[in-house]
Amino acid sequence: MRDINVNEIIDKIEKMCISANCNLNDDIYGRLRECAGCEKSAVGKDILEQCIKNADLAKEKQKPICQDTGMAVIFMEVGQEVHIVGGSLTDAVNEGVRRGYINGYLRKSIVSDPLLRVNTKDNTPAVIHYDIVEGDKIKIDLAPKGFGSENMSKVYMLKPSDGIEGVKNAVIDCIEKAGPNPCPPMVVGVGIGGNFELCAKLAKKALLRPINESSKTEYIADMEKELLERANNLGIGPQGLGGNTTVLGINIETYATHIAGLPLAVNISCHVTRHASCII
Ligand code: SF4
Known part of the structure; x- marks a missing residue:
């Protein structure tokens, strides 16, 4: 045992809360720059350039990228050979969040x-997901999540007969209904399979x-x-003011499911999709 x-x-969680809120990850930043170069709407292009400038300033001054610094969501993979000493693990996670915020x-x-x-x-308690x-070692992923976008997320208990087309249509329907509310351009997490609660966890x-890494399947x-192409043809555009940049990336995770069901969750996030990770 270690x-x-x-x-x-x-200590790690305190630093990650601050770092994730002040430093936009390279994948999102890079996609914002790419999209600013090919956005057809002049207003949309201007908004994307402002998002980039905002991220630059946040990094330089180490100030939050957005006023909504989110609910701290933590995924923890705890090695079965690890022995936690000095107190409770859950209390430690919440103490890190408390100090960070x-x-x-x-x-x-x-x-x-x-x-x-x-x-x-x-800003406590955090939402903590543990996996043994x-x-x-312990791997910690921290993702502060704002609720302008969280409120636009949905779970669909589809039928197996809805199939792949049913899944695609539901994802696009969710993005379309979200419209300007989640501060587009959005990042969209999709969970397919499992059951009611697992598909939501997969979507998160x-x-x-990273949005520049495709699924391995x-x-x-x-x-x-x-889906990324279809979403960007919806015309919602940056901040909902029209354009061809509605979504920066769509990531899908899947899991086995029951013969009678096809659970689907769509977790909408925004251009301030934050995460930080570390291994102890
Ligand atoms: S949706 Fe994103 S950009 Fe908009 S207020 Fe929430 S965290 Fe900030």
């Missing part, structure tokens, strides 16, 4: 109860994959490409 002290986890002056957006709605004032894996996890990679 001992990992909670202090190391707290307080010390990084990031907006605190979490309410302790969904109906009573009192702000916790430190082989080995003696799909947002972690050939027919899924083809579907990603086709």
Whole structure:
């Protein structure tokens, strides 16, 4: 067994909260630049250039790219040979988030109860997904998620007879209905298979994959490409003001499912799709 002290986890998560909120990942930044070069609408082009300038300023001044610094979503792969020492793992993750959001002056957006709605004032608790894996390391992926785009996401419990066309149409329908609300250009995570809750988790996890990396499954990679083209033909455009840049990337993750179902989740994200990762 390998001992990992909670202090190391707290420290890493604190730094990742600040870094993810201030530094736009290279894949998204690169696609924004590409799209600014081929956007046909003059207004759309201007908006994309402003998004790039905003990301440059955020990086230079280490200030958040967007005022909505999100709910901290954390995917943790914990090696089965790891022994956590010094306290509780979940408490450590939340302490890291607390310190990151307080010390990084990031907006605190979490309410302790969904109906009573009192702000916790430190952006905790985080949403944490644990997976136990082989080995003696911990992999942490942190993705702060704003809710302008989260609110536009959907789960569809399709029938097997809906097939691939049904899936494609539902994804496009979700993007079209989202329209200007998620601050397009969007990044879209799609989860197909599993069950009701797993397809949503897959869709969220799909947002972690760089948008310049296609699925390793050939027919899924083809579907990603086709859906990206269809989405960009919708005409929604940057900030919903028209144009041919509606979506920067569509990533799809799949899992086995039941003979009677075809669960599908579409997690809409925005041009401020953030993530940071580390291995301890
Ligand atoms: S959808 Fe994205 S860009 Fe718009 S407010 Fe939310 S985090 Fe910011």
